[in-house]
Amino acid sequence: MSNQVTRRDILQGLAAIGGTSLLATGATSALAQAGKPAAWPTKPIRVVVPFNAGGATDIIARTIGEALAKRVGQPVVIDNRAGAAGILGTDAVVKAPADGHTLLVSLSTSMLINQFLYTKLPYNPQKDIALVTQIAAAPVTLVVHPSVPANNMKELLAYVKANKGKLSYGSWGVGSYAHLAGAYMSKTMDADMTHAAYKGEAPMIQELIGGQLQMCFSSALNTKPFIDSGKLKAIGVTGKERMEILPKLPTIHEQGVTDDAYAIYGWVAMGAPAGVPKEIVDQLYGHLREIAKDPKVLERTVGAGFMPLMNSPQAFRENYQRDMPIWKALVEEAGAKLD
Template sequence: MNFNHIPRRRMLQGLAALGSTGLLGSALAQTGKEAWPSKPIKLIVPYQAGGATDITARTLGEKLSARLGQPVLVENRGGAGGVTGTDQALKSPADGYTLLVSLGTTMLINQYLYERLPYQPEKDQALITQIALAPVVLLVHPQLPVNNASELMAYIDRNKGKIAYGSWGMGSYAHLAGAWLSDKHKADMNHVAYRGEAPMLQDLVGGQLQMAFASLQSARPYIDSGRLKPLAVTGTQRMDALPKLATMTEQGIKDEVFQVTGWLGMSAPAKTPPEVVARLGAELKAIIAMPDVRERIQQMGFIPVGSSPEQFAVQFKKDAPVWERVVKVSGAKLD
């Protein structure tokens, strides 16, 4: 049959009739294009199981499975600070069946930290949704004579060369933020890098450090017991889990590094079909708006977002130059 000789209006009416009877789906299937999703979906988390990112991925995966009618499986691929799993996810087939759930560190900041990164964050991924913001808490040892972030800044000015701050590794937010403060105040603060938050917080409690930035999930037991004193949170909005603790911005500290926060996001390999990315973005936006999902995210110290792919792309581009400047000031470089 020559479709060029069929009036456009009659052809559209015919397609509509096929769609109403379900025959259009059969016709499309005969072209070799299966409707997505037609098989299980894998969420790669580039960290070990049990952490906040892993828990969030599993929470979203369960809901997404119910909405899509296919199993959604979480696969933990830790190693190299998240680089290994992120690289594997972004180099998977771009068919919508392998997705990445990770932190802004691997999805954005690493391009400024690593001399050689096996993937390019701005070219190799299709952004799906910014799941949540991940602000951190500014903490000090209880005996430090300060009660808010502004008082800490004055204390830093009076004690140059005498303050040690911790981080959970070179290039982590705790390192970058501390280095930014040290540079701004010309304070010559001593950076002590640890392999994880747990040993860092133990040394802060023990008095070997004077200050540190940490996630609420890790710091909460020490805050609740009074063994550490929280002074502020990063970002532009307060945490629901610590509603009385003001942001650094609210306390008059306007530095851009304290206004941006880490975040948790989902992406796919760059050439994933746009319609699949759009469908995932819409489904996840609806899921993250669910009260039980929001509560779960908030319990871990995150702030739920659930942006569209377009909104995520705008925020990604806005954050990138800030992190580039902060990394440059810190002097951090990773192999």
């Protein structure tokens, strides 16, 4: 149940950015045959981020929005609609007109995972969201309070197992990777840890620093300053590749803990309401492909602990189908289910 960034994923992204993807070529031919492209955008573009301002997803959305506005000549407004593990904001997008003026920048949580976590959703991720691009792969760090007597993953697991019912872990929302991975750790170690869900990463990190929590998974954007200052202790990184922003921090996998739950990674992606015309998606992706080359965008993406992808809609759809059974299994293994 591995989901590392593969050579194929990277080649897909590079091919797309270089303008040589089959999808981009096909889209260009189709537009040429149909005449001039549909007029878009004709008014300001709203980008909904279903999480609080200031988080890694929000920063990526604002960076891309700023670059997109310059290219299309229309304002791009970021609309933070946090709540219910990304459901509220995502639902607002799928119910918006499918004219390319309402977009979604979110995590795999609301775009994929929630369909396995919740018994009822107001939208169907597979039918109601048009997949535009995976902006970046999103591995995260595992950090603990300095008082936790563990310096690597194996030591942490031993500590968790020896302190049944005494420890708490945080997440940035129910159903997030931080929740599922923490629940998986608790279950496999028979630790009976308490889960504390927060509205975003920032309050979670402050609680961890304050000692109300013992551990959490979180983006490097939020943890690196406190790792550097010694206020948090870093245990490892998810996925199978080290982060460029934290090159000395080993992955959990390379520490010999090879559970798929820690090798998997989420992603940050862009979507739109289902039914948006292909011509508009092609125009949008054409701009995104160029934006991906912008040094400022690359710097902020890497600085947030992400691995740039910006792949084509077709590559996104293929990866989505590949990832679905993996996330479904993790939700089941974690025993997480919500109404």
